[in-house]
Amino acid sequence: MSDTDSQVTNAYFRETMLAQQTPPVTETGAIKWLRENLFPTWLNGIMTIVALYAIWFILSHIGPWFLNGIWDAQSLSECREIRDATLGPDASAACFAVISDRWQQLVFGFYPQSAYWRPTLAFFLMLAGLAPVLFGAIPRRWLTASMLTPFVIYFLLWGGSVWVPAFIALGFVVGGLTARVLGRLNQMVALIGTVLIVGLYWAFIAVPLANAVHSILPIGIMAIPSSEFGGFMLSVVIGMAAIILSLPLGIVLALARASDLFLVNKLAIGFIEIIRGVPLIVWLFTASLLLNYFLPPGTNFDLTLRVIIMVTLFSAAYIAEVVRGGLAAVPKGQYEGADSLGLDYWQSMRLIVLPQALKISIPGIVNTFIGLFKDTTLVVFIGLLDPLGLTNSIRASTDWNGIYWELYVFIGLMFFIACYAMGRYSMYLERKLQRENR
Known part of the structure:
Protein backbone atom coordinates (compact mmCIF):
# COMPACT_ATOMS: atom_id res chain seq x y z
CA MET A 1 0.00 0.00 0.00
CA SER A 2 1.41 3.37 -0.96
CA ASP A 3 1.87 6.26 1.49
CA THR A 4 -0.93 8.15 -0.25
CA ASP A 5 -3.37 5.26 0.28
CA SER A 6 -2.30 4.95 3.93
CA GLN A 7 -2.92 8.66 4.54
CA VAL A 8 -6.35 8.42 2.95
CA THR A 9 -7.25 5.34 5.04
CA ASN A 10 -6.01 6.85 8.32
CA ALA A 11 -8.10 9.95 7.71
CA TYR A 12 -11.19 7.93 8.69
CA PHE A 13 -9.86 7.06 12.17
CA ARG A 14 -10.00 9.42 15.18
CA GLU A 15 -6.85 9.43 17.26
CA THR A 16 -8.43 11.17 20.31
CA MET A 17 -11.77 10.74 22.12
CA LEU A 18 -14.33 13.52 21.92
CA ALA A 19 -15.21 15.22 25.15
CA GLN A 20 -18.59 14.26 26.67
CA GLN A 21 -21.29 16.73 25.71
CA THR A 22 -24.68 17.45 27.21
CA PRO A 23 -27.67 16.02 25.29
CA PRO A 24 -29.88 18.40 23.33
CA VAL A 25 -32.46 20.24 25.40
CA THR A 26 -35.32 18.64 23.48
CA GLU A 27 -34.08 15.12 24.32
CA THR A 28 -33.99 15.27 28.10
CA GLY A 29 -36.01 16.23 31.13
CA ALA A 30 -39.44 17.82 31.20
CA ILE A 31 -39.13 19.22 27.67
CA LYS A 32 -38.67 15.73 26.24
CA TRP A 33 -41.69 14.46 28.19
CA LEU A 34 -43.85 17.37 27.01
CA ARG A 35 -42.74 16.94 23.41
CA GLU A 36 -43.37 13.17 23.37
CA ASN A 37 -46.61 13.06 25.39
CA LEU A 38 -48.38 16.39 24.87
CA PHE A 39 -47.01 17.95 21.67
CA PRO A 40 -45.78 15.12 19.40
CA THR A 41 -47.64 16.61 16.41
CA TRP A 42 -49.34 19.92 15.70
CA LEU A 43 -52.79 18.28 15.96
CA ASN A 44 -52.00 16.72 19.32
CA GLY A 45 -50.63 20.05 20.45
CA ILE A 46 -53.91 21.81 19.64
CA MET A 47 -55.88 19.09 21.45
CA THR A 48 -53.59 19.44 24.48
CA ILE A 49 -54.15 23.18 24.63
CA VAL A 50 -57.92 22.75 24.35
CA ALA A 51 -57.90 20.07 27.06
CA LEU A 52 -55.79 22.23 29.41
CA TYR A 53 -58.17 25.15 28.88
CA ALA A 54 -61.17 22.94 29.66
CA ILE A 55 -59.50 21.64 32.85
CA TRP A 56 -58.61 25.18 33.93
CA PHE A 57 -62.14 26.40 33.22
CA ILE A 58 -63.71 23.61 35.30
CA LEU A 59 -61.28 23.92 38.19
CA SER A 60 -61.54 27.70 38.28
CA HIS A 61 -65.28 27.38 38.86
CA ILE A 62 -65.38 24.28 41.09
CA GLY A 63 -62.13 24.84 43.01
CA PRO A 64 -63.27 27.90 45.02
CA TRP A 65 -66.51 26.12 45.88
CA PHE A 66 -64.54 23.29 47.49
CA LEU A 67 -61.74 25.37 49.00
CA ASN A 68 -64.15 27.82 50.61
CA GLY A 69 -66.25 25.02 52.05
CA ILE A 70 -67.84 25.64 55.46
CA TRP A 71 -67.79 22.68 57.85
CA ASP A 72 -69.01 24.17 61.13
CA ALA A 73 -72.64 25.29 61.01
CA GLN A 74 -76.00 24.05 62.26
CA SER A 75 -78.14 25.03 59.26
CA LEU A 76 -77.98 26.27 55.68
CA SER A 77 -78.88 29.80 56.75
CA GLU A 78 -76.00 29.80 59.24
CA CYS A 79 -73.68 28.61 56.46
CA ARG A 80 -74.72 31.56 54.34
CA GLU A 81 -74.23 33.97 57.22
CA ILE A 82 -70.69 32.67 57.76
CA ARG A 83 -69.98 32.93 54.03
CA ASP A 84 -71.27 36.52 53.84
CA ALA A 85 -69.24 37.55 56.88
CA THR A 86 -65.95 35.95 55.82
CA LEU A 87 -65.99 35.73 52.01
CA GLY A 88 -68.68 38.09 50.82
CA PRO A 89 -72.24 37.49 49.60
CA ASP A 90 -71.16 36.72 46.04
CA ALA A 91 -68.48 34.16 46.99
CA SER A 92 -68.78 30.54 45.97
CA ALA A 93 -68.65 28.26 49.02
CA ALA A 94 -69.95 24.77 49.71
CA CYS A 95 -71.89 24.10 52.89
CA PHE A 96 -70.25 20.85 53.94
CA ALA A 97 -71.60 21.37 57.43
CA VAL A 98 -74.54 19.22 56.40
CA ILE A 99 -72.13 16.28 56.10
CA SER A 100 -70.63 16.81 59.55
CA ASP A 101 -74.14 17.29 61.00
CA ARG A 102 -75.89 14.34 59.29
CA TRP A 103 -73.10 11.86 58.47
CA GLN A 104 -74.45 9.34 60.96
CA GLN A 105 -77.82 9.38 59.22
CA LEU A 106 -76.19 9.06 55.79
CA VAL A 107 -74.17 6.05 56.97
CA PHE A 108 -76.58 4.23 59.30
CA GLY A 109 -80.01 5.55 58.34
CA PHE A 110 -82.42 5.39 61.27
CA TYR A 111 -80.55 2.59 63.01
CA PRO A 112 -80.56 3.16 66.81
CA GLN A 113 -77.56 5.25 67.79
CA SER A 114 -76.84 3.07 70.81
CA ALA A 115 -76.42 0.09 68.45
CA TYR A 116 -74.02 1.68 65.94
CA TRP A 117 -71.36 -0.73 67.15
CA ARG A 118 -73.28 -3.63 65.62
CA PRO A 119 -73.15 -2.61 61.92
CA THR A 120 -69.61 -1.32 62.46
CA LEU A 121 -68.48 -4.68 63.83
CA ALA A 122 -70.42 -6.47 61.07
CA PHE A 123 -68.59 -4.44 58.42
CA PHE A 124 -65.16 -5.41 59.75
CA LEU A 125 -66.27 -9.03 60.14
CA MET A 126 -67.34 -8.95 56.48
CA LEU A 127 -63.88 -7.76 55.44
CA ALA A 128 -62.23 -10.40 57.62
CA GLY A 129 -64.49 -13.10 56.20
CA LEU A 130 -63.79 -12.10 52.61
CA ALA A 131 -60.01 -11.89 53.09
CA PRO A 132 -59.29 -15.66 52.92
CA VAL A 133 -61.44 -15.89 49.78
CA LEU A 134 -59.97 -12.87 48.00
CA PHE A 135 -56.29 -13.25 48.93
CA GLY A 136 -54.47 -16.53 48.55
CA ALA A 137 -51.72 -15.60 51.02
CA ILE A 138 -54.12 -16.12 53.95
CA PRO A 139 -54.18 -19.76 55.16
CA ARG A 140 -57.13 -21.76 53.86
CA ARG A 141 -58.02 -22.98 57.34
CA TRP A 142 -59.68 -19.59 57.88
CA LEU A 143 -62.27 -20.45 55.21
CA THR A 144 -64.35 -22.24 57.85
CA ALA A 145 -64.58 -19.01 59.81
CA SER A 146 -65.49 -17.20 56.59
CA MET A 147 -68.44 -19.57 56.07
CA LEU A 148 -69.78 -18.66 59.52
CA THR A 149 -69.36 -14.92 59.01
CA PRO A 150 -72.69 -14.31 57.12
CA PHE A 151 -74.71 -15.78 59.97
CA VAL A 152 -72.88 -13.72 62.58
CA ILE A 153 -73.42 -10.59 60.47
CA TYR A 154 -77.13 -11.37 60.16
CA PHE A 155 -77.38 -11.78 63.94
CA LEU A 156 -75.57 -8.49 64.55
CA LEU A 157 -77.65 -6.44 62.12
CA TRP A 158 -81.13 -7.79 62.77
CA GLY A 159 -80.61 -9.06 66.30
CA MET A 222 -82.30 -6.36 70.82
CA ALA A 223 -84.16 -7.01 67.56
CA ILE A 224 -84.01 -4.17 65.03
CA PRO A 225 -86.41 -4.28 62.04
CA SER A 226 -85.01 -3.61 58.60
CA SER A 227 -87.34 -0.60 58.30
CA GLU A 228 -84.74 1.25 60.40
CA PHE A 229 -81.92 0.31 58.01
CA GLY A 230 -80.78 3.05 55.67
CA GLY A 231 -77.91 5.00 54.20
CA PHE A 232 -74.74 3.28 53.06
CA MET A 233 -75.36 0.48 55.52
CA LEU A 234 -78.43 -0.54 53.51
CA SER A 235 -76.54 -0.29 50.20
CA VAL A 236 -73.69 -2.43 51.55
CA VAL A 237 -76.07 -5.03 53.03
CA ILE A 238 -78.04 -5.40 49.78
CA GLY A 239 -75.04 -5.07 47.47
CA MET A 240 -72.64 -7.42 49.25
CA ALA A 241 -75.30 -10.03 49.99
CA ALA A 242 -76.36 -10.06 46.33
CA ILE A 243 -72.75 -10.18 45.12
CA ILE A 244 -71.80 -13.09 47.38
CA LEU A 245 -74.93 -15.08 46.60
CA SER A 246 -75.21 -14.35 42.87
CA LEU A 247 -71.74 -15.61 41.93
CA PRO A 248 -72.28 -19.32 42.77
CA LEU A 249 -75.86 -19.15 41.49
CA GLY A 250 -74.67 -17.57 38.24
CA ILE A 251 -72.06 -20.30 37.79
CA VAL A 252 -74.73 -22.98 38.26
CA LEU A 253 -76.99 -21.25 35.73
CA ALA A 254 -74.12 -21.01 33.23
CA LEU A 255 -73.42 -24.73 33.58
CA ALA A 256 -77.12 -25.47 33.26
CA ARG A 257 -77.41 -23.40 30.09
CA ALA A 258 -74.41 -25.19 28.60
CA SER A 259 -75.81 -28.61 29.63
CA ASP A 260 -76.87 -31.24 27.12
CA LEU A 261 -79.89 -32.15 29.26
CA PHE A 262 -82.92 -30.74 27.45
CA LEU A 263 -85.04 -29.80 30.46
CA VAL A 264 -82.16 -28.31 32.46
CA ASN A 265 -80.97 -26.32 29.45
CA LYS A 266 -84.40 -24.89 28.61
CA LEU A 267 -85.22 -23.99 32.21
CA ALA A 268 -81.91 -22.13 32.55
CA ILE A 269 -82.44 -20.29 29.26
CA GLY A 270 -85.98 -19.32 30.25
CA PHE A 271 -84.89 -18.02 33.65
CA ILE A 272 -81.97 -16.02 32.27
CA GLU A 273 -83.88 -14.48 29.38
CA ILE A 274 -86.91 -13.55 31.50
CA ILE A 275 -84.80 -11.96 34.25
CA ARG A 276 -82.55 -10.07 31.83
CA GLY A 277 -85.46 -8.94 29.67
CA VAL A 278 -87.14 -6.95 32.46
CA PRO A 279 -85.63 -3.84 34.12
CA LEU A 280 -84.41 -4.19 37.69
CA ILE A 281 -86.85 -1.55 38.94
CA VAL A 282 -89.76 -3.75 37.78
CA TRP A 283 -88.37 -6.71 39.73
CA LEU A 284 -87.97 -4.49 42.79
CA PHE A 285 -91.63 -3.49 42.58
CA THR A 286 -92.43 -7.18 42.19
CA ALA A 287 -90.49 -7.95 45.37
CA SER A 288 -92.19 -5.08 47.18
CA LEU A 289 -95.80 -5.53 46.07
CA LEU A 290 -96.43 -8.91 44.45
CA LEU A 291 -94.21 -11.41 46.23
CA ASN A 292 -96.42 -11.56 49.31
CA TYR A 293 -99.34 -12.75 47.17
CA PHE A 294 -97.44 -15.99 46.48
CA LEU A 295 -96.68 -16.63 50.15
CA PRO A 296 -98.96 -18.41 52.67
CA PRO A 297 -101.52 -16.15 54.43
CA GLY A 298 -100.16 -14.38 57.46
CA THR A 299 -96.54 -14.66 56.30
CA ASN A 300 -94.48 -11.57 57.10
CA PHE A 301 -91.48 -11.66 54.79
CA ASP A 302 -89.00 -8.87 55.50
CA LEU A 303 -88.87 -6.33 52.63
CA THR A 304 -85.08 -6.03 52.74
CA LEU A 305 -84.71 -9.80 52.46
CA ARG A 306 -87.16 -9.81 49.54
CA VAL A 307 -85.08 -7.15 47.80
CA ILE A 308 -81.86 -9.09 48.44
CA ILE A 309 -83.40 -12.22 46.89
CA MET A 310 -84.66 -10.34 43.83
CA VAL A 311 -81.40 -8.45 43.28
CA THR A 312 -79.48 -11.72 43.69
CA LEU A 313 -81.57 -13.43 41.00
CA PHE A 314 -81.18 -10.43 38.70
CA SER A 315 -77.41 -10.36 39.11
CA ALA A 316 -77.12 -14.14 38.76
CA ALA A 317 -78.71 -13.98 35.29
CA TYR A 318 -76.04 -11.55 34.13
CA ILE A 319 -73.23 -13.47 35.84
CA ALA A 320 -74.43 -16.63 34.11
CA GLU A 321 -73.96 -15.06 30.68
CA VAL A 322 -70.52 -13.73 31.61
CA VAL A 323 -69.41 -17.16 32.84
CA ARG A 324 -70.95 -18.83 29.79
CA GLY A 325 -68.74 -16.61 27.65
CA GLY A 326 -65.74 -17.79 29.66
CA LEU A 327 -66.77 -21.43 29.18
CA ALA A 328 -67.05 -20.88 25.43
CA ALA A 329 -63.56 -19.34 25.37
CA VAL A 330 -61.91 -22.39 26.96
CA PRO A 331 -60.26 -24.44 24.18
CA LYS A 332 -62.02 -27.66 23.25
CA GLY A 333 -58.81 -29.55 23.93
CA GLN A 334 -59.21 -28.85 27.65
CA TYR A 335 -62.53 -30.71 27.69
CA GLU A 336 -60.98 -33.57 25.72
CA GLY A 337 -57.99 -33.65 28.05
CA ALA A 338 -60.30 -33.96 31.05
CA ASP A 339 -62.11 -36.85 29.36
CA SER A 340 -58.82 -38.57 28.57
CA LEU A 341 -57.88 -38.44 32.26
CA GLY A 342 -61.07 -40.32 33.12
CA LEU A 343 -62.64 -37.42 35.03
CA ASP A 344 -66.38 -37.25 35.28
CA TYR A 345 -68.37 -34.09 34.45
CA TRP A 346 -68.19 -32.44 37.86
CA GLN A 347 -64.51 -33.25 38.36
CA SER A 348 -63.55 -31.86 34.97
CA MET A 349 -65.54 -28.69 35.60
CA ARG A 350 -64.18 -28.16 39.09
CA LEU A 351 -60.53 -28.98 38.39
CA ILE A 352 -59.92 -27.99 34.77
CA VAL A 353 -62.63 -26.07 32.93
CA LEU A 354 -64.18 -23.71 35.48
CA PRO A 355 -60.87 -22.28 36.81
CA GLN A 356 -59.92 -21.25 33.28
CA ALA A 357 -63.40 -19.93 32.46
CA LEU A 358 -63.57 -17.86 35.63
CA LYS A 359 -60.13 -16.41 34.97
CA ILE A 360 -61.27 -15.28 31.53
CA SER A 361 -64.50 -13.90 32.99
CA ILE A 362 -62.95 -11.82 35.80
CA PRO A 363 -63.35 -8.39 34.11
CA GLY A 364 -66.97 -9.09 33.15
CA ILE A 365 -67.85 -10.45 36.59
CA VAL A 366 -66.37 -7.48 38.43
CA ASN A 367 -68.03 -5.08 36.00
CA THR A 368 -71.39 -6.74 36.75
CA PHE A 369 -70.74 -6.46 40.49
CA ILE A 370 -69.89 -2.77 40.22
CA GLY A 371 -73.08 -2.09 38.27
CA LEU A 372 -75.06 -4.11 40.81
CA PHE A 373 -73.66 -2.15 43.75
CA LYS A 374 -74.56 1.15 42.11
CA ASP A 375 -78.02 -0.13 41.21
CA THR A 376 -78.83 -0.56 44.91
CA THR A 377 -79.85 3.11 44.82
CA LEU A 378 -83.00 2.01 42.94
CA VAL A 379 -84.49 0.74 46.20
CA VAL A 380 -85.48 4.33 46.94
CA PHE A 381 -88.44 3.83 44.60
CA ILE A 382 -89.92 1.11 46.79
CA GLY A 383 -89.63 3.05 50.03
CA LEU A 384 -86.22 1.95 51.34
CA LEU A 385 -84.04 4.86 52.43
CA ASP A 386 -80.70 4.36 50.75
CA PRO A 387 -78.30 7.36 50.69
CA LEU A 388 -80.24 9.05 47.90
CA GLY A 389 -83.50 8.51 49.72
CA LEU A 390 -82.06 10.06 52.86
CA THR A 391 -81.20 13.26 51.00
CA ASN A 392 -84.94 13.93 50.72
CA SER A 393 -85.36 13.32 54.44
CA ILE A 394 -82.49 15.67 55.25
CA ARG A 395 -83.82 18.41 52.98
CA ALA A 396 -87.26 18.00 54.53
CA SER A 397 -85.98 19.57 57.76
CA THR A 398 -86.07 23.35 58.06
CA ASP A 399 -82.35 23.47 58.86
CA TRP A 400 -81.18 22.01 55.56
CA ASN A 401 -84.02 22.78 53.21
CA GLY A 402 -82.53 23.82 49.86
CA ILE A 403 -79.18 21.99 50.02
CA TYR A 404 -78.36 19.64 47.13
CA TRP A 405 -74.86 19.40 45.69
CA GLU A 406 -72.99 18.82 48.94
CA LEU A 407 -75.01 15.69 49.70
CA TYR A 408 -74.68 14.33 46.17
CA VAL A 409 -70.91 14.94 46.14
CA PHE A 410 -70.51 13.02 49.40
CA ILE A 411 -72.68 10.12 48.21
CA GLY A 412 -70.90 9.98 44.86
CA LEU A 413 -67.51 9.95 46.60
CA MET A 414 -68.49 7.03 48.83
CA PHE A 415 -69.79 4.98 45.90
CA PHE A 416 -66.66 5.83 43.90
CA ILE A 417 -64.40 4.57 46.70
CA ALA A 418 -66.26 1.25 46.89
CA CYS A 419 -66.40 0.73 43.11
CA TYR A 420 -62.78 1.81 42.65
CA ALA A 421 -61.68 -0.72 45.28
CA MET A 422 -63.51 -3.50 43.42
CA GLY A 423 -61.92 -2.44 40.14
CA ARG A 424 -58.43 -2.39 41.64
CA TYR A 425 -58.93 -5.85 43.13
CA SER A 426 -59.95 -7.10 39.69
CA MET A 427 -56.71 -5.78 38.21
CA TYR A 428 -54.69 -7.28 41.08
CA LEU A 429 -56.31 -10.68 40.52
CA GLU A 430 -55.68 -10.58 36.78
CA ARG A 431 -51.99 -9.74 37.29
CA LYS A 432 -51.63 -12.47 39.90
CA LEU A 433 -53.14 -15.14 37.66
CA GLN A 434 -50.97 -14.05 34.73
CA ARG A 435 -47.84 -14.45 36.86
CA GLU A 436 -48.92 -17.87 38.08
CA ASN A 437 -49.37 -19.11 34.49
CA ARG A 438 -45.89 -18.14 33.36
Missing part, protein backbone atom coordinates in the same frame (compact mmCIF):
# COMPACT_ATOMS: atom_id res chain seq x y z
CA GLY A 160 -83.25 -11.18 68.00
CA SER A 161 -82.63 -14.79 68.97
CA VAL A 162 -79.20 -16.23 68.36
CA TRP A 163 -80.81 -19.58 67.57
CA VAL A 164 -82.41 -18.44 64.31
CA PRO A 165 -79.12 -17.92 62.40
CA ALA A 166 -77.66 -20.93 64.21
CA PHE A 167 -80.34 -23.32 62.97
CA ILE A 168 -80.29 -21.75 59.51
CA ALA A 169 -76.55 -22.42 59.38
CA LEU A 170 -77.29 -25.98 60.49
CA GLY A 171 -79.10 -26.39 57.16
CA PHE A 172 -75.74 -26.48 55.38
CA VAL A 173 -74.63 -29.32 57.65
CA VAL A 174 -77.85 -31.15 56.80
CA GLY A 175 -77.16 -30.52 53.11
CA GLY A 176 -73.62 -31.85 53.38
CA LEU A 177 -74.71 -35.04 55.10
CA THR A 178 -77.54 -35.53 52.59
CA ALA A 179 -75.18 -35.04 49.63
CA ARG A 180 -72.74 -37.56 51.09
CA VAL A 181 -75.42 -40.20 51.61
CA LEU A 182 -77.19 -39.70 48.26
CA GLY A 183 -73.89 -39.31 46.42
CA ARG A 184 -73.39 -43.06 46.68
CA LEU A 185 -76.36 -43.52 44.37
CA ASN A 186 -76.02 -40.84 41.69
CA GLN A 187 -74.62 -37.31 41.57
CA MET A 188 -77.73 -35.84 39.94
CA VAL A 189 -79.96 -37.55 42.50
CA ALA A 190 -77.69 -36.23 45.25
CA LEU A 191 -77.92 -32.67 43.91
CA ILE A 192 -81.72 -32.66 43.54
CA GLY A 193 -82.27 -34.45 46.85
CA THR A 194 -79.97 -32.11 48.74
CA VAL A 195 -81.69 -29.01 47.38
CA LEU A 196 -85.15 -30.37 48.26
CA ILE A 197 -84.24 -31.52 51.76
CA VAL A 198 -82.40 -28.32 52.67
CA GLY A 199 -85.20 -26.19 51.21
CA LEU A 200 -87.83 -28.07 53.26
CA TYR A 201 -85.67 -27.80 56.36
CA TRP A 202 -85.32 -24.02 56.01
CA ALA A 203 -88.99 -23.52 55.11
CA PHE A 204 -90.67 -25.65 57.80
CA ILE A 205 -88.19 -26.76 60.46
CA ALA A 206 -85.39 -24.23 61.09
CA VAL A 207 -87.39 -21.26 62.46
CA PRO A 208 -89.92 -23.26 64.56
CA LEU A 209 -87.07 -25.29 66.03
CA ALA A 210 -85.13 -22.10 66.80
CA ASN A 211 -88.17 -20.59 68.52
CA ALA A 212 -88.64 -23.73 70.57
CA VAL A 213 -85.03 -23.71 71.73
CA HIS A 214 -85.21 -19.96 72.43
CA SER A 215 -88.21 -20.49 74.71
CA ILE A 216 -86.07 -22.86 76.77
CA LEU A 217 -82.73 -21.03 76.51
CA PRO A 218 -83.34 -17.37 75.53
CA ILE A 219 -80.11 -15.91 74.19
CA GLY A 220 -80.09 -12.88 71.93
CA ILE A 221 -79.82 -9.13 71.55
